[in-house]
Amino acid sequence: MTEVKLFFVVGAQKSGTTALFDYCCNLEGFVTPLNKEPQLLNEKSDISLQDYLSEIGVKKGLTGDFSPSYLYSPIAPENIKRLFPSSPIVIILRNPMERAISNMIHNVRLGREPQFDLDTLVNSEKVRLLKNSSYHYMSKSEYYSQVKRYIDTFGRNQLLILRYEDMKHNTEEFLRTFSNFVGLQENKHFELTSRNTGHVGKNQLVQSILRTYSKLIGFNSRFNTWIPNSVKKVLKSKMMKNPELPSKTWILEGNKKYFKNDIQKLEELLNMSFSNWYEG
Secondary structure: OOEEEEEEEOOOOOOOHHHHHHHHHOOOOEOOOOOOOOOHHHOOOOOOHHHHHHHHOOOEEEEEEOOHHHOOOOOHHHHHHHHOOOOOEEEEEOOHHHHHHHHHHHHHHOOOOOOOOHHHHHHOHHHHHOOOHHHOOOHHHOHHHHHHHHHHHHOHHHEEEEEHHHHHHOHHHHHHHHHHHHOOOOOOOOOOOOOOOOOEEOOHHHHHHHHHHHHHHHHOOHHHHOOOHHHHHHHHHHHEEOOOOOOHHHHHHHHHHHOHHHHHHHHHHHOOOOOHHHHO
16 A cells, blocks of 8 residues: 555646645645656556656655646546545636636747737637647636546545635635645645746747746756745746737637536536626
8 A cells, every 4th residue: 555645636727736736845744746747647558556656756645746637638537536546636727718828828938839819719729629638728628527527536525626716816715725625734824926827938049948947847846846936036027928918808708608608517517606707
């Protein structure tokens, strides 16, 4: 029997999972994994418990897998159930259109997309679906089927569903609820810092540096904890810019047009209200 206790933060992508990981790394009793986002449980092959634990680099204690791709994955819930059937699972849900926008900007920053373009975002999903899961911006914001897959696999009580908006605007209660659920002692004095926000490099040189930085974090997630947040803020202000974003009205109308039916099904499934996403 393994001496590792594990919880999962399975997404959604671009919904604050990295900021939550930073928070956990500053909590007593949390063992920082070698790989924050192993993503191994997206694979169809039957990975062994030993190989999985070797990947995250933890031999004993309480740790977490922060792979936000797991929510969208049709395979991950079954693999989690097979290896860690009793582990707490956390899902963070963000305004669907805002999440899709942030996802595309993230790929621009990493050099996967040439530029941020709203027309391409909303009208080219069918083409993207034929290419790569990293580019399913709109589909990844359709939460109902993704969340239902986890409920069907684990039951409702094993899941904690959180709102990204509460992370931003009701942070203390958000972190208290999360900490209690996964078995960690809350840190009331930790300043939660937004990470991987909607910024892109100011020029091609900066874009190249950001891509290298991203690869280093992917290789060893502890690398990110070695740089103080104060230094990150200074570098961000000097090296990055925010692309021109749509208005709140545009986002509201986008949710009404593309996601309202899915949101309402989600509300019924969870008995939670997300009406501010489409009513304002």
